[in-house]
Amino acid sequence: xxxxxxxxGNASRLNIKTNTLLVKDGARVSASTLDAGDGGxxxxxxxxxxxxxxxxxxxxxxxxxxxxxxGDAGGLNIKTNTLLVKDGAEVSARTSSEGKGGNIKVNxxxxxxxxxxxxxxxxxxxxxxxxxxxAGENLNIKTNTLLVKNGARVSASTFGAGDGGNINIEAKxxxxxxxxKDGLPGGLFTTTDLIGDSG
Numbered sequence: 001x002x003x004x005x006x007x008x009g010n011a012s013r014l015n016i017k018t019n020t021l022l023v024k025d026g027a028r029v030s031a032s033t034l035d036a037g038d039g040g041x042x043x044x045x046x047x048x049x050x051x052x053x054x055x056x057x058x059x060x061x062x063x064x065x066x067x068x069x070x071g072d073a074g075g076l077n078i079k080t081n082t083l084l085v086k087d088g089a090e091v092s093a094r095t096s097s098e099g100k101g102g103n104i105k106v107n108x109x110x111x112x113x114x115x116x117x118x119x120x121x122x123x124x125x126x127x128x129x130x131x132x133x134x135a136g137e138n139l140n141i142k143t144n145t146l147l148v149k150n151g152a153r154v155s156a157s158t159f160g161a162g163d164g165g166n167i168n169i170e171a172k173x174x175x176x177x178x179x180x181k182d183g184l185p186g187g188l189f190t191t192t193d194l195i196g197d198s199g
Contacts, residue, residue, distance in 0.1 A: 023052070046079075068099075073101050
């Protein structure tokens with residue numbers, strides 16, 4: 001499922017209400033902007049959400065909000081009993097240009113982030129800035145249990161001049177367990193690699 005704007009007009013919102021949402025083997029739910037128009041918000045309300053795996057060429061399954069131009073990306077809003085993100089799948093809000101990245105908001109009883117793709121890219125929740133635009137201001141998680149295992153990550157990062165976002169977690173139980181197969185750690189990260197400020 002995709003909503004895209006490649007002009008100055010803003011994209012519409014994508015609202016999903018279901019018992020079970022399965023996104024697997026490279027499938028995606030995506031909102032993007034390629035021009036000055038703002039990307040649309042994605043709002044999902046489900047009993048169970050499973051995001052699993054990657055395509056044969058390595059592109060991950062998942063939920064994505066992106067901007068590749070001056071328009072701002074939309075937000076990702078998730079309300080569910082169980083969120084499973086596994087084998088390299090992602091929930092990701094990203095900017096690769098001047099536009100601002102979107103916020104991620106997850107409200108779930110149980111969140112499990114597990115494993116990685118074949119190229120060792122981690123599963124997880126990500127807000128990322130790759131250029132001059134700022135990443136989404138907030139990656140908000142409210143849950144009873146957050147499990148981050150086998151190299152998976154919750155990450156707010158900047159790899160350009162734009163600022164990274166904040167990670168805000170409200171949880172009764174947080175479990176950070178094990179590294180990936182290459183010995184790289186999983187966990188909770190705010191990162192800056194260039195002149196932008198991390199969260």
